[in-house]
Amino acid sequence: MTTLQINEVAPRDGFQSEERFIPTEPKIALIDALTTTGIARIEATSFVSPKAIPNLRDAAEVVSAIQRREGVDVTVLVPNLKGAERALACGVDEINLVMSASNAHGRANLRMTPEESLTQFAAIIQAVRGSGVFINASLSTAFGCPFEGQVPEARVLTLIEQQLALGVEGVTLCDTTGVANPAQVEALCRQVLERFPDVPFTLHFHNTRGMGLANALAAWQAGITRFDASLGGLGGCPFAPGATGNVCTEDLVHMFEQMGVATGVNLPALLDISATLPELIGHETPGQVVKAGSADRCYALP
Amino acid sequence: MTTLQINEVAPRDGFQSEERFIPTEPKIALIDALTTTGIARIEATSFVSPKAIPNLRDAAEVVSAIQRREGVDVTVLVPNLKGAERALACGVDEINLVMSASNAHGRANLRMTPEESLTQFAAIIQAVRGSGVFINASLSTAFGCPFEGQVPEARVLTLIEQQLALGVEGVTLCDTTGVANPAQVEALCRQVLERFPDVPFTLHFHNTRGMGLANALAAWQAGITRFDASLGGLGGCPFAPGATGNVCTEDLVHMFEQMGVATGVNLPALLDISATLPELIGHETPGQVVKAGSADRCYALP
Secondary structure (H helix, E strand, C coil): CCCCEEEECHHHHHHHHCCCCCCHHHHHHHHHHHCCCCCCEEEEEECCCCCCCHHHCCHHHHHHHCCCCCCCEEEEEECCHHHHHHHHHHCCCEEEEEEECCHHHHHHHHCCCHHHHHHHHHHHHHHHCCCCCEEEEEEECCCCECCCECCCHHHHHHHHHHHHHHCCCEEEEECCCCCCCHHHHHHHHHHHHHHCCCCCEEEECECCCCCHHHHHHHHHHHCCCEEEEEHHHCCCCCCCCCCCCECEHHHHHHHHHHCCCCCCCCHHHHHHHHCCHHHHHCCCCCCCHHHHCCCCCCCCCC | CCCCEEEECHHHHHHHHCCCCCCHHHHHHHHHHHCCCCCCEEEEEECCCCCCCHHHCCHHHHHHHCCCECCEEEEEEECCHHHHHHHHHHCCCEEEEEEECCHHHHHHHHCCCHHHHHHHHHHHHHHHCCCCCEEEEEEECCCCECCCECCCHHHHHHHHHHHHHHCCCEEEEECCCCCCCHHHHHHHHHHHHHHCCCCCEEEECECCCCCHHHHHHHHHHHCCCEEEEEHHHCCCCCCCCCCCCECEHHHHHHHHHHCCCCCCCCHHHHHHHHCCHHHHHCCCCCCCHHHHCCCCCCCCCC
């Protein structure tokens, strides 16, 4: 029985941070390969202004061209109303709105305070409602802000409540700059699951300080079953200093599968795709299982 | 209250794997700096044959020259009787015997089966007994062998029992090639703590597949409070393919301190020392907090 749902974010959170533009055709081929591996969802791109993130200027082309597969939802990041309209025009299963839990990161990343983001959420949701497209919201810096430091739990809970009141259907708690620790993760996850038992929560970790998998473990222990992860551990945040790679999909899948927790993902297939990344992006990736092999791997005696 | 005990193994497990010899004087200076940070124990070197591991040919000189500090035990790896005699002559607080849980790794790494290792343990313990030196034993491949694959829990428990019967006073369970997963770690740790409640157990993880901190978390959740770790994440195993870095001391300390679990270690001091490693060893280290800074670090707004 599959107990986890993996949302692959490399095409969005990974590629947006790359120095060079990843050409559209191999990008589409990569997404098409990824959606055969058993992941539950793929965040294919962001309908952001090409001026803000030139790497994702091919968003419409990508979403229109990728193959749709039964059981694999296509989601896209949507930073504003215009982005939502572009996304709807291409046909997606889900849109992922984004806002920061902290004022300073909101202003640096989105040029909006959390309150301004919520006002914009209302406008977007009004435009999307009735389309059948699922509305998820990602809450950045939910575990801490690189400018302001601590983000109180109570603030996160209030923001989630406000999102849900507007019509948000699912929430992703993002540790945008890899500051969360397992005790904090477990505590916040238990809180949100208790307070909002009907809402699908996804956890989004970065491995900036090496705690990515430990945090995923803590979230799972608290009852979380949905995770964002990025092939090869690609990713970062262009407007958050020190925000290195997302938690690596294949390393996350490997850990849980080794623990006997079914992810639904074909790990060897995922590793094969990850092994193609360095050629595509022009540099090594931080993923570790793709280099070391699965823990089951046996070597010949020397 | 300090709840964890950190055993720093970089001077032994880290430096033995480096391509080049780390000169004796800076090595001594590094150890002297490390023992001021609040670590509980330092594994200063290995009294191994200089032919087998030329990097540690200065073992006697290092142990004789380092400063001894109240509250910081000096331990050394001892692969055989001759090594034990050399260690005793230099004056150490602890010797750390080593054997493999698997036949294949034992033969590859030590040229001994586990049974032959136990016979040798008996001879060493006879020579050491009465000296006041604490006798620890490290059990390699306790969570899996790179040649044989799975190592049954029952086998590990039996080997521990045999070690203790010979006079071993403390046991380190080593995930030599980074194959352990958190579920396995928690299960084995609970077993050994229940079965041998008076024995101090230490856990030794490698981060080969990214699970180092997740495994440390799982061990701690099971009741383990003593961890081996290596500054900068240096380390490996010369006779175990794919065995990359030990779990990184500063990343481990950072995670637990962020969780509110006291390690007794001064993290800023440790980070300062870690930052000197690249010049000393001639390459970058895998440690992440030394690059990203503590999770508490706040940046100026852009």
